[in-house]
Amino acid sequence: MTSMRVVVDLTKCEGYAQCAFLAxxxxxxxxxxxxxxxxxxxxxxxxKVLRAAAACPVQALQVDMADLPTPPPTATVSADGDDRxxxxxxxxxxxxxxxxxxxxxxxxxxxxxxxxTMIGDEPEEPYDRPPLSKQVxxxxxxxxxxxxxxxxxxxxxxxxxVAATGLDLEHNFVTLADGQHVGxxxxxxxxxxxxxxxxxxxxxxxxxxxxxRTRADATGLxxxxxxxxxxxxxxxxxxxxxxxxxxxxxxxxxVTVAEAGPAPLAxxxxxxxxxxxxxxxREHGVxxxxxxxxxxxxxxxxxxxxxxxxxxxxxxxDVAVVALxxxxxxxxxxxxxxxxxxxxxxxxxxxxxxxxxxxxxxDVFVAGDVARQPQPMFGYQFxxxxxxxxxxxxxxxxxxxxxSGKTDRWPHLEVSAFWSLQFGNNxxxxxxxxxxxxxxxxxxxxxxxxxxxxxxxxxxVVGAVAWNQGKWLDFYEKLIEQAAPFPPxxxxxxxxxxxxxxxxxxxxxxxxxxxATVVVTGHDPSERRATLVRGRR
Amino acid sequence: xxEASLYDQILDFANRANPWPLYEKLRSQPVWQESDxxxxxxxxxxxxxxxxxxxxxxxxxNLLPQFADRVPPAEGPHSFITTDPPRHDVLRRLAMRQFxxxxxxxxxxxxxxxxxxxxxxxxxxxxxxxxxxxxxxxxYPFPVAVICHLLGVPPEDEPKFSAWVNPIVNxxxxxxxxxxxxxxxxxxxxxxxxxxxxxxxxxxxxxxMISGYVTDDGPDGRLEGxxxxxxxxxxxxxxxxxxxxxxxxxxxxxxxxPDVLERLRTEPRFAIRLVEELLRYEPxxxxxxxxxxxxxxxxxxTTIRKGHPIAVMLASGNRDPECIPHADRFDPxxxxxxxxSFAGGIHYxxxxxxxxxxxxxxxTQLAKRLHNPRLVADPPPYRPSPVLRGPIHLPIxxxxxLPS
Ligand SMILES: Cc1cc2nc3c(=O)[nH]c(=O)nc-3n(C[C@H](O)[C@H](O)[C@H](O)COP(=O)(O)OP(=O)(O)OC[C@H]3O[C@@H](n4cnc5c(N)ncnc54)[C@H](O)[C@@H]3O)c2cc1C
Numbered sequence: 001m002t003s004m005r006v007v008v009d010l011t012k013c014e015g016y017a018q019c020a021f022l023a024x025x026x027x028x029x030x031x032x033x034x035x036x037x038x039x040x041x042x043x044x045x046x047x048k049v050l051r052a053a054a055a056c057p058v059q060a061l062q063v064d065m066a067d068l069p070t071p072p073p074t075a076t077v078s079a080d081g082d083d084r085x086x087x088x089x090x091x092x093x094x095x096x097x098x099x100x101x102x103x104x105x106x107x108x109x110x111x112x113x114x115x116x117t118m119i120g121d122e123p124e125e126p127y128d129r130p131p132l133s134k135q136v137x138x139x140x141x142x143x144x145x146x147x148x149x150x151x152x153x154x155x156x157x158x159x160x161x162v163a164a165t166g167l168d169l170e171h172n173f174v175t176l177a178d179g180q181h182v183g184x185x186x187x188x189x190x191x192x193x194x195x196x197x198x199x200x201x202x203x204x205x206x207x208x209x210x211x212x213r214t215r216a217d218a219t220g221l222x223x224x225x226x227x228x229x230x231x232x233x234x235x236x237x238x239x240x241x242x243x244x245x246x247x248x249x250x251x252x253x254x255v256t257v258a259e260a261g262p263a264p265l266a267x268x269x270x271x272x273x274x275x276x277x278x279x280x281x282r283e284h285g286v287x288x289x290x291x292x293x294x295x296x297x298x299x300x301x302x303x304x305x306x307x308x309x310x311x312x313x314x315x316x317x318d319v320a321v322v323a324l325x326x327x328x329x330x331x332x333x334x335x336x337x338x339x340x341x342x343x344x345x346x347x348x349x350x351x352x353x354x355x356x357x358x359x360x361x362x363d364v365f366v367a368g369d370v371a372r373q374p375q376p377m378f379g380y381q382f383x384x385x386x387x388x389x390x391x392x393x394x395x396x397x398x399x400x401x402x403x404s405g406k407t408d409r410w411p412h413l414e415v416s417a418f419w420s421l422q423f424g425n426n427x428x429x430x431x432x433x434x435x436x437x438x439x440x441x442x443x444x445x446x447x448x449x450x451x452x453x454x455x456x457x458x459x460x461v462v463g464a465v466a467w468n469q470g471k472w473l474d475f476y477e478k479l480i481e482q483a484a485p486f487p488p489x490x491x492x493x494x495x496x497x498x499x500x501x502x503x504x505x506x507x508x509x510x511x512x513x514x515x516a517t518v519v520v521t522g523h524d525p526s527e528r529r530a531t532l533v534r535g536r537r
Numbered sequence: 538x539x540e541a542s543l544y545d546q547i548l549d550f551a552n553r554a555n556p557w558p559l560y561e562k563l564r565s566q567p568v569w570q571e572s573d574x575x576x577x578x579x580x581x582x583x584x585x586x587x588x589x590x591x592x593x594x595x596x597x598x599n600l601l602p603q604f605a606d607r608v609p610p611a612e613g614p615h616s617f618i619t620t621d622p623p624r625h626d627v628l629r630r631l632a633m634r635q636f637x638x639x640x641x642x643x644x645x646x647x648x649x650x651x652x653x654x655x656x657x658x659x660x661x662x663x664x665x666x667x668x669x670x671x672x673x674x675x676x677y678p679f680p681v682a683v684i685c686h687l688l689g690v691p692p693e694d695e696p697k698f699s700a701w702v703n704p705i706v707n708x709x710x711x712x713x714x715x716x717x718x719x720x721x722x723x724x725x726x727x728x729x730x731x732x733x734x735x736x737x738x739x740x741x742x743x744x745x746m747i748s749g750y751v752t753d754d755g756p757d758g759r760l761e762g763x764x765x766x767x768x769x770x771x772x773x774x775x776x777x778x779x780x781x782x783x784x785x786x787x788x789x790x791x792x793x794x795p796d797v798l799e800r801l802r803t804e805p806r807f808a809i810r811l812v813e814e815l816l817r818y819e820p821x822x823x824x825x826x827x828x829x830x831x832x833x834x835x836x837x838x839t840t841i842r843k844g845h846p847i848a849v850m851l852a853s854g855n856r857d858p859e860c861i862p863h864a865d866r867f868d869p870x871x872x873x874x875x876x877x878s879f880a881g882g883i884h885y886x887x888x889x890x891x892x893x894x895x896x897x898x899x900x901t902q903l904a905k906r907l908h909n910p911r912l913v914a915d916p917p918p919y920r921p922s923p924v925l926r927g928p929i930h931l932p933i934x935x936x937x938x939l940p941s
Contacts, residue, residue: 014882020638021645021890029638032630047806048646054809055893057885059873443591445623452591471882474589490832491843492591494622523582523860 003040004049005064005149007128010035010419011389012060014471015426019052019061027052028140033470034426036135037061039128040145064149085185086403089114092174092182093156094164095190095329096120098128099368099391103188104154106399116156117182119174121163124215130388132218133240134421137247139226143219164191167336169355172363185363186402189333189345189353190395192369193326193386198235203297208304209320212240221321225251229318232256233307235294237264239420241323242277246422249284256287256315258294258307261507269429269465271505272439273453276446276467284423294320326386328370338364344372344384349411351398365402367394373412376518376530377480378432378462387418397525413520413528415477419470425449428470431463431480439504440487441496444469451496452476455504456486481520483533544569544577544848547824548710548923554916556823556923557865560853568839574604576841579850581857581877583836587849588881592832595884596621599829601844607711608827609724614763616771618884625883631760632768632887635749636687645890648683652894655682656902657941664938668913671931675903676784677777680895684776687891688769689738689745694730701727702774709924710826710848724770731766731773746772776888782821782920782927783896787812788903789931790819792912794867801904807869808897814869815896817861817876823852823926825880851877852926902941910935 006026008019015033019026026041026049041049053061091107093100096118104116120126127146135141159176166175173183195211198204208229210221225232225248232248234241237259248255261267263274264281281288293310297320307315330340338361339346339354345366346354351373353364366373368391374380397412404410417430436455444451444467452472455463460483464476479488487501518530541549543563547556560579563569567580578584587593595618597608617629634640659675685692701723708720735751742748747769750760760768791798800807828847833840841847854877856864862871879886886892903910913932920929 016885016889017638018890018893020642022893024638024642024646028642031639032626047809050806051809051893051897054813054874055890057875057879057881059875443622448623450623450626472589472591474586475591478586490592493594493596493831494591 003042003145004046005147006037006039006041006049006053007062007149008035008037009060009062009389009392010130011387011392011417012058013056013419014058016057018055018057022055023048023052030421031424031426032468034421034424034468036140036421038135038141038145039131039147040141062149062151085114086111087113089185089403090117090183091115091186091188091402092117092119092184093188093190094119094174094332095188095192095368095370096122096158096160097126097190097192097368098148098388099190099192099395100188101126101148101150101154102392102395103190103367103399103402104156105151106396107403108152108154110400110403112403114185116154117159117184118154118156119159119162119164119176119182121161121177122214123161125158125160127215129213132215133212133243133247136218137222137225137244138250139222143215143222146215164332167333167338169336169338169361169364187364188395188398188402189364189366189370190368190391191329191332193328195322196324196327198297198320198322198324200296203299204322205302206297206299206304207302208299208318209297209322211322212244213326221319224319225253227318229253231315231317231319233258233294233315233317233320234323235320236260236323236325237277237281237288238267238323238325239265239418239422241321242281242422243420244321244323245281245286245288246284249286249423254287256289256317257281258292258309259288259290260293262290262505264288264290266505267434267507269433270436270439270455272502273465274505276449280423280425280449326369328384330370343382344370346372346382349374349376349413350401350409351394351412352401365398367391367398375432376411376413377415377483377520378435381435383432385416387416389417390414393525400525410525411528411530412525413522413530414525415480415520417473417477426468426470427465428473429463429465430473430477431455431461433463433465433504434506436462436504436506438486438501440499440501442488442499443472443492443494444496446496454479454486454488456501459486460484461486461488483519542569542571544571544575547850550919550921550923553919553921553923553926556852556926557856560850560856563850563853564857567837568841570839575846575848576839577848577850578836578841579853579857581854581860584849584851584854584877585881586836587828587834587847588877588884590834592830592834593847594621594829594831595619595625595827597827597829599831599844600846604829604844604846606717607846609721614728614767616764616767617887618771618775619767622883627757628760628764628768629883629887631750631755631757632772634755634757635746635753636887637890640755644687645894648687648891649894649898651686652683652898653902655679656899660902660906660938660941667936668932668934671788671903671933672781672785672928673930675899676781676788676931679784679899680777680780683891683895684773687746688772688776689743689747690734690773698727698730698773701730702778705774706778706920706922706925709922710824727770727773728763728766731769735765735769772888776891778925779821779886779888780892780895782925783812783815783892784899785927785931786819786821787815787896787900788933789912789915789917789928790815790867791900791904792910792933793915797867797869798904800869801901808901810871810874811869812893812896812900813874813876814867814871815900816878816893817855817871817874818867820852820855820876820878821892821925821927822878822880823850824924825849825851826924849880851880906939906941907933907935908937908939 195213264277266274298306347366393414461479522528563579704719704723917928
């Protein structure tokens with residue numbers, strides 16, 4: 001149990017492969033730029049892993065504090081900061097996963113020396129989820145080994161395996177399932193989402209029907225895949241479903257993907273990119289059925305045997321992976337008078353929760369997948385970004401603001417970003433593609449699966465996706481921050497065969513007020529600021 | 538005659554030993570336009586943005602005609618460092634196929650014991666002496682032996698190719714007509730040499746990289762003709778010139794910081810972060826002298842004009858206090874060291890992992906085995922090039938060599 005823990009911030013990673021050179025047993029390149037890592041490399045690799053971490057050009061590789069000197073806290077001096085809170089305050093974090101841990105580390109890094117309580121309903125210490133649908137399923141890493149490394153000692157009182165069941169904002173305490181009350185001066189809500197189960201409970205309960213959100217889910221599914229099922233049915237082809245289809249192909253297991261919409265990934269990246277994703281799936285031998293629903297799952301002796309599809313076919317399957325997105329964990333907040341709903345907990349750009357009246361609170365903060373935050377770059381819409389990188393940056397901003405005075409607060413203005421690894425392709429995206437009306441290939445070749453596409457809304461850049469061309473995304477991030485014109489009006493190296501913008505083909509949704517309202521400047525979280533744009537640019 | 542610009546002064550050999558104050562002045566303005574049309578970029582953020590900007594080009598055929606005489610003829614053979622995607626990506630993938638992941642992921646890792654043995658042998662050889670030139674005895678022969686071994690270049694050919702390397706390196710920044718002629722002659726000789734070597738490996742392949750290039754077909758096919766010779770020349774030259782400087786600059790810096798040298802003797806694994814900081818503080822490549830742009834690029838308040846030469850001042854960016862805390866302090870304990878010494882984006886240094894290992898191994902062994910080392914001259918004499926900057930000799934004295 002003393003092996004190292006490693007996590008790579010794959011949002012930051014640009015695929016320079018330095019780690020794969022220096023510690024090839026622990027880091028492996030897939031294709032030109034996608035990276036797989038062993039989250040718990042054996043002790044004898046310690047020196048190599050430290051070498052790899054030091055060499056990372058974007059410092060995306062995080063290793064346990066073990067063997068690293070703990071840097072002194074970078075206490076920010078705040079003009080009207082509440083010094084007592086910093087030194088003696090009680091901070092409670094509910095949700096002990098990525099956002100919760102990152103917030104805790106940031107609090108300590110900024111010199112918070114008060115009492116810190118971490119409450120999580122899962123029995124384990126915070127672990128990393130993205131490997132659960134990738135290297136854990138292909139067998140390169142064990143589900144049990146995905147514990148997140150600690151960048152510093154957070155000296156917390158851990159209450160694991162117990163859920164928070166209520167929040168009293170009149171007396172500022174959290175109620176736990178075991179009846180305890182935990183009082184706080186500041187609270188962080190980081191309860192994330194859970195997997196949306198198959199909608200017929202009896203069918204969902206069949207042996208062989210899985211969702212993937214937790215370590216236990218992933219372990220169970222992996223065992224089943226090892227038993228060589230006749231066929232796997234993946235229900236839904238968003239990122240998790242597509243990654244699972246890719247895993248089955250890699251393991252040589254026949255796989256059918258049923259997608260109710262017109263194409264895989266279309267919800268996140270639109271129909272144009274969706275068709276490319278569909279081609280890739282089919283090239284790899286996936287039985288992809290679009291515009292097709294699963295009508296029912298049927299079992300024998302409690303075990304899944306068959307699936308009936310809306311195209312009239314019946315499939316013999318032993319495993320079904322339900323990948324239909326998530327449900328936000330907000331039920332415990334029902335009586336709290338906070339602004340909660342199926343879209344999450346609403347908060348301001350500084351991560352302070354809104355109450356039911358739409359008034360901002362001063363002592364309750366939100367971060368991670370459960371947070372719904374206004375996006376100044378995108379018409380101040382409230383959006384929840386269910387991405388790893390977003391959880392981290394939001395948690396850091398929330399933590400900073402929890403212990404800072406009002407003249408020293410940071411807005412969370414990071415351009416959202418995510419990655420996915422499927423069929424050997426490294427897919428990375430920045431911005432908010434879903435609000436786009438148009439898309440244009442800006443660099444490279446779709447046929448070679450090496451390209452970048454920009455998303456536009458009303459003539460400005462709002463997002464980009466790179467297919468095995470992730471090193472360029474930094475450039476597009478700046479275009480998004482500057483509300484730059486779409487399509488980008490200049491030549492680039494590696495021009496595409498056809499740069500003409502076409503409709504992005506997102507499923508119809510209404511988003512009010514998508515005009516550019518601000519441009520964002522500044523680099524460090526402490527200096528990032530939005531400036532209103534007057535009139536049309 | 539107008540007064541020499543800051544860039545002129547940086548290129549001037551008189552400032553080779555200490556260009557840092559000039560870089561500091563240069564950074565007062567992120568981009569300068571020289572009277573000869575070159576744009577000079579010196580601040581961290583602007584350099585980082587340029588490295589990721591798809592309008593930036595490494596392909597010199599994109600230079601306007603009036604600038605074309607400054608670089609090797611555009612129609613000559615090219616390697617991945619002087620091309621843009623998509624050709625760049627294919628050439629680099631083909632070159633990488635014999636060197637690293639995903640095709641040969643553990644080549645460099647497996648080399649580690651051999652690297653240690655080579656350094657140990659070189660240090661053994663100076664055991665009888667008390668004063669040597671570190672460049673001649675260790676910093677040069679070590680990476681040369683390694684790259685010869687990797688590529689499959691006979692080590693006894695070193696005198697031959699070293700005679701070609703200098704004219705090529707010396708013509709990197711702003712060559713005189715004579716320097717340009719010498720460079721072109723050297724390139725021709727070297728290309729012929731590589732041609733012969735490749736022929737030999739084709740008939741008697743070994744497990745070296747050249748044999749791989751001429752016998753192994755990947756999904757992109759094979760490196761061929763001029764592309765092959767240009768790539769081999771690049772790997773041979775860049776594969777040692779920069780590492781010589783890294784080791785030499787590194788030792789010089791350690792002698793100037795005795796406390797750090799002491800930690801290298803005693804703290805296990807200290808070399809890992811030390812070398813990262815050395816790379817930042819005294820990089821081997823100071824300038825990327827020739828990039829250009831396929832469209833106008835606005836940075837800061839300046840517009841870099843399409844088709845003009847761009848000089849990217851990597852070493853200056855590494856010491857930009859706007860982005861790097863206490864940038865002028867040599868601090869091996871620095872966290873999140875994100876220097877620019879291997880550039881960034883798609884042209885990130887091909888051989889970086891090898892260079893890092895070589896420097897870590899060489900400096901650690903030198904620190905452990907040289908008893909009471911000191912510099913004989915500080916500053917030491919420098920090589921002519923402002924681009925690949927480092928001492929040409931590093932005379933050191935010591936009491937004895939300790940056993941390994
Ligand atoms: C299989 C999988 C693959 C993924 N791949 C990618 C990827 O490739 N790229 C990417 O960008 N993102 C990916 N993600 C998303 C990423 O993992 C999430 O964005 C991230 O985990 C969000 O972290 P969080 O801390 O906000 O929420 P969560 O990780 O959901 O954590 C919330 C925690 O709170 C606990 N909790 C809930 N309610 C209570 C309560 N009442 N009391 C106490 N505890 C409670 C939960 O059990 C959980 O432990 C993936 C996610 C999954 C599941």
